[in-house]
Amino acid sequence: MPGTSSKSTSPPADDVGFSHLEDAALASPEGDEESAEVESQTWESRSVVAGIGEHGLRLDKALALWVPEFSRSYLQALLLQGAVLVNGKAGLKPSAKVKAGDQAVVELRPTQQSQxxxxxxxxxxxxxxxxxxxxxxxxxxxxxxxxxxxxxxxxxxxxxxxxxxxxxxxxxxxxxxxxxxxxxxxxxxxxxxxxxxxxxxxxxRDVRRNYLALGHKPWQGAAQTSVNLPIGRDPRNRLRMAAVDLAQHPGKAARTDIRLLVNGQQGCAVFCSLHTGRTHQIRVHMASLQHPLLADTLYGGAAAAGMERQALHALRLAFVHPVTGQSMSWFALPPADITSAMENWDLRYNLAELA
CATH class of the missing domain: 3.30.2350.10 (Pseudouridine synthase)
Structure with a gap:
């Protein structure tokens, strides 16, 4: 039998640990506002006295015995949050050894992913x-x-x-x-x-998706091109995607049609049509053409023309309504940061013509 335990009558933690996201990465960033809010509240707590059977166990394994209704990943998250006290001390590592007679208090806080x-x-x-x-x-x-x-x-x-x-x-x-x-x-x-x-x-591929993108450097070559380059996880940097050789690396076919709208001395504005929907597809394909998007530092771009985020906007969406059967399309002009960037680089174009 695990050590004896008792529950407090503090306000219950709503659905603590029962989210299906519970087993994702659980550690909260230091200084996160939501973490600070959780710290300030009182939640249900579980008091436990370690028995002979838990003597010498790792703390995370003992926790799994003391609070068996929750997953180990959730309990490890509580450890990281300082929500587990052993003999009044918080901040212990999961590998800390438990001794018989240790008094533990576990605050069953809702993690960010449980909310x-x-x-x-x-x-x-x-x-x-x-x-x-x-x-x-x-x-x-x-x-x-x-x-x-x-x-x-x-x-x-x-x-x-x-x-x-x-x-x-x-x-x-x-x-x-x-x-x-x-x-x-x-x-x-x-x-x-x-x-x-x-x-x-x-x-x-019956949903038509069109994007406005701003790329570094003046456009060269044909005013319209189709990029057919498979995309997969970058084998040298797992945080990026990349155009890959399917004979050597896993990936999926990807096609983007790109049409030049207006050229400038410092960059270009292009109209992109997706035929597939791979992660970061336009960003990877534009970089492959040596025209990385403005401010897209992940793929070789840099902050420019006032842009602080990648210069990409989903401009147009069209499909046949799945219930009414009506052909429908929608158009949304880009936000101020992109229109200002176009003005800053003299990439003037009547975007309403693309509606």
């Missing part, structure tokens, strides 16, 4: 809405799905607050994504049948 699927009242630019789907103009800086380092403030959190039906759908109805620092149009389902249909449309 990742909570609604948050975040304003959204809804371009179109019907009973089946939404078209959102996502701002730059907004993460689409909760993930390590961004467990809140995401598009998913905003959708859960905007639409009560979103909680009934996987990923709140999100069927595709944009990078955090890419702005522009996304479609989101409001019901399961529509979600399944949209996924099929995307897989069949």
């Amino acid at each position: 990742a699927f909570l609604p948050q009242d975040i304003p959204l630019d809804v371009v179109y809405q019907d009973e089946h789907l939404l078209i959102i103009n996502k701002p730059a800086g907004m993460v689409v799905h909760p993930a390590p380092g961004n467990w809140s403030g995401t598009l998913l959190n905003a959708l859960l607050a905007l639409d009560p039906k979103a909680a009934l759908l996987p990923r709140a109805g999100i069927v595709h994504r944009l990078d955090k620092d890419t702005s522009g149009l996304m479609v989101v389902a409001r019901e399961r049948q529509t979600m399944d249909a949209l996924v099929k449309l995307i897989a069949a």
Whole structure:
């Protein structure tokens, strides 16, 4: 039998440890505002006295015996947060050895990822809405799905607050994504049948997605080109994607059609059409042409013309409505940072012509 334990009557931690994201990377960044908020609250606690059977065990293994209803990864997260005290001392390592008679207190705090699927009242630019789907103009800086380092403030959190039906759908109805620092149009389902249909449309490449991108250096060569380069994880840097040789590295076929809109002395503005939807596809393909996006430091770009994030905007979205059968398209002009950058580099173009 594990050591004896007792529970406090402090306010319960809502759904602590029961999120399906629980086994992701759990450590919170130091100084994170949400971590600070958690620190200031009182949660349910579990008091334990280590028995003979736990003597000599690693602390994380003893915790798994003392609090068996939670996963080991969740308990390790509590250790990192200082929520486990042994003989009044916090900050112990998971490998610390337990001695018989040790008195432990475990505060069952909700981790950030256990709260990742909570609604948050975040304003959204809804371009179109019907009973089946939404078209959102996502701002730059907004993460689409909760993930390590961004467990809140995401598009998913905003959708859960905007639409009560979103909680009934996987990923709140999100069927595709944009990078955090890419702005522009996304479609989101409001019901399961529509979600399944949209996924099929995307897989069949029947959703037309067009982007505005600003690249370094004046454009050279044909005014229109098609880039067919497979994309996979960069074998030299796992944080990046890269154009890869499928005979040597894993990856997937990727095609982007690129049309020059306007050329300048320092850079170019191009219109990109996706035929596939690989991670960082336009960013990788533009870099392969020696025109990395402005401010896209991951792929060789640099801050320029006032841009502090990658100069990429999902400008146009079009498909046949999966329920009504109507051909529909939406257009969203880029935000001020991109239009200002175009002016700064004299890349003047009537973008409304692309609608």
